[in-house]
Amino acid sequence: MGLKLQQSHHHQSVAVKGNEQMGTKRGYTFIQSNRDWLPKLILLWVMVMGFISTWIYKKMDADNNVRREEVLSSMCDQRARMLQDQFSVSVNHVHALALLVATFHYYKNPSAIDQETFAEYTARAAFERPLLSGVAYAETVVHSGREKFEKQHGWTIKTMQREPSRLRDEYAPVIFSQETISYIESLDMMSGEEDRENIVRARATGKAVLTSPFRLLGSHHLGVVLTFPVYKSKLPPKPTMEERIVATAGYLGGAIDVESLVENLLGQLAGNQAILVNVYDITNSSDPLVMYGHQNQDGDWAVVHESKLDFGDPFRKHQMICRYHQKAPTSWTALTNVFLFFVICLLVGYILYGAVIHIVKVEDDFREMQELKVRAEAADVAKSQFLGTVSHEIRTPMNGMLALLLDTDLSSTQRGYAQTAQVCGKALITLINEVIDRAKIEAGKLELETVPFNIRSIFDNVLSLFSEKSRNKGVEVSRDKTNRKPSLAVFVSDKVPEMVMGDLGRFRQIITNLVGNSVKFTERGHIFVKVHLAESTQPVADTKVETCLNGGSDEGLLISSACQFKTGYEAADERNSWDSFRHLVVDEELRYDAPINTIDEASRGFTLMVSVEDTGIGIPLIVQDRVFTPFMQADSSTSRNYGGTGIGLSITKCLVELMGGHISFISRPQVGSTFSFTTVFKRCNKASYNDTKKSIVELPSGFKGLKAIVVDGKPGKQNGHLFKLPKVILLAKNITNVELEKAKAAGFADTVIMKPMRASMAVACLQQVLGIGKKRQAGKDMLNGSPVLQGLLCGKKILVVDDNMAHQRVFAGALKKFGAAVECRESGKAALKLLQLPCCFYACFMDIQMPEMDGFEATHPIRMMESKANEQMNGGMDEDSGRKGEWHVPILAMTADVIHATYDAGLKCRMDGCVEAL
């Protein structure tokens, strides 16, 4: 046992290892394999997100700047354009004045304009020239005409420095001037170098020319002087420069206050606070001259826009430079956006990290739990194995004890106690067997064997087992009410083959379990077992009409008197009710002659459907779904009331599934339960049937063809077992001892058949009635009652040794009648040859007095041989100590002498018993 346990432990550890391997293989995910990288990964994530955020910020900032630049450029251009427009308006006014002077001073004779008129006109029209601080007209005077000119005007021509002009080729003294600048009257405009150049340029081009910016005398504002030529006569359409110079009569000039102009302009426009505007004269590109604005004023030098200005003077170039007053403000929206983005990314990262950490944790937990599960399962397996082993260890000695318990002569009290002990022991063995079965099933070691057997005899046996119980129960529960006890009945469809291949023991176990349960929980009503074929091609519910059949035409009697089945109690599953049962029988009768495809059916297996219906307490609805769970009974009070461990049904389920079927049940509390299961059996082919026929418990076929009348108030109980007419056999469902005595007295001695009707019982009874096989036996093997003998001898090989041929023949005939396979030998020597080990004889009947070698002489060497063989075997195996030697053929002496001496002599020679031959 120790060895076994070790082995099982080893096995179990292997299983655990296997599972672990599987677990690691499965749990080896990407996350698990890179779990060390997780913190680095999250750091990387944060960094990457930081970079991305910065990049986004920069991009947004750049966009902002571009927009700023665009705004600036558009504003700058707008300002430049407006400045240009205003400037050109001023130029036009000066031009208009020039034309006025030309028209009224030169074309009219005498001149229509004098200083007074000019001053008044210009003063009154000053609103048109807001930017011009003043206008003046200077006339061209050549040196030859200077004296005349000075005479005419009464003053000498003075230079800019207000000194009388020196001698020059040409003079341009101011003759008309606006009052605001009357101080420049009589000043020679050509005395200044720059003015002179301007004047020369103006008269050559005929256009307005500008001076470089300078501080105006009056306002100290920066300004420029605009000079426009006035021609004496009308010019040809395309005058040359000489023509222009010759035609020049004078010059109209005006000082434009650029600073005021720009100031005014900017004041008119919105947003002038935001930008700084500088206007430069860039005629000399290396040294730009400021016309407006402060060179050193603070401001944002990052964004600068330059706009060209065209004031109409092709020799002068001007430009406007705009920039923002303040540096570009930090873009809070961009910053906020980016910050939010970064935060979101951080959160996402954190969430991912958390999820991954969680996954890792869950996986770790999972693996741990898996390991625990494996260990728990291993522990469970070990427990089951331990249970199985211990049960096995208990069973063996228990069997020995039970076998020996009643072996000796005991007083009646002792025998009573011993019998009680035996009953208890048998119950214990049943329980142990269940536990062992359970352990076997759990370990997956339960193997099904395939042997041919007779289904009907199985049901017969099982029912006989329980009929006793149910009968006792019926009596105990209600002795006074005749109907209040369960009646047992079995119904096997005729289509079910007689012999099938399958696991006899397990099938029997299933039936026993189900019927046992039914008997246990049923106190009144009936227990009805129905067996029929379920055709695999059709669903079970549909097949019942097709396949649930009774035995053909000889059931006519039964049908004609059909009434409510049995006890009239309602069953849980109405499919099994008597009405449908009867309907099926009739149905079968109608189509009895339908051809059956036997070739097809013989070759394959078939599904047998068995349902066990009872009218017991039923199963409560709450526990119906765990009926097949091991150790689960309806409630704890159940085991108190009815006993049992609750593993029967789980074993049954396992067995049914092993046999390729399935089990189900319908149950209504307080109404009853119907358990149905299917199993797959193979049809028994003839060859194997014949081979094994002798070893099978089967019902004798000697009654075939006999007719019988079955008299019973309730049909449905008999399954067509027939009796010879002249014999009257009392059928009793339940009979008390008093009734039995009465019946015996009335001439029914030994011919009472207890119900439920069983084939073997019927046979035994018939044999009894017909007086077959009456034998008197002496010794321990003697058993009264034919059915026991029938079961005992059926299929067993028995050797009969007698030199008397007639006697031998008679004895052999008698034994054959009980189904034994009899071999006959005429002498002790011949018998000895047959009994060489290993021998297959169940028993040997040996005549004592025989020529050559008598029974005693023959027995001796056999026993010697057996004990030698047993010694060899027992040397290696101590386990079977509970039993006697493995080899022991029971040898029974046959003698006509009933003298005790012979019997004793026989026992001395280790014969097993003595038969008094006639």
Place this chain on the structure above:
Amino acid sequence: MDVVNQLQRQFIDYSASLHREGFLDDQFTQLQKLQDDNSPDFVVEVASLFFEDCEKLINNMARALEQQQGVDFKQVDASVHQLKGSSSSIGAMRVKDVCIAFRSFCEAQNREGCLRCLQQVTHEYSLLKNKLQTLFRLQQQILAAGGSIPVVE
């Protein structure tokens, strides 16, 4: 049907008389019951075995007892034992009874008694043989007429 019934009644009467007169006992009835479809000629078979056995044994005993001197009583006794066994097997009560007496003479080594018993046994045996043959004939007639052999209680 009448013929069968008649024959059957005759058969029953005859076997009853055999029982009454002590030729046969209960064992023979048992033998009849052992006879079934599987072994229809069981009784006849056993009977013929018995007849052969008897004749052999009777001859043996006769030969042994012919000698005036030195009769091998042991051998005779063995034969008588055999005969007794056989007769009890078939239920030949009267033969068996004679055999019991025969054995006591053998044990007493009484040749005269033995010879007398041998004569008796031979007589009883031939009587029984005749009777049984009649009975078997009746049986065959019943079977030939299509009836079944009735069971005698």
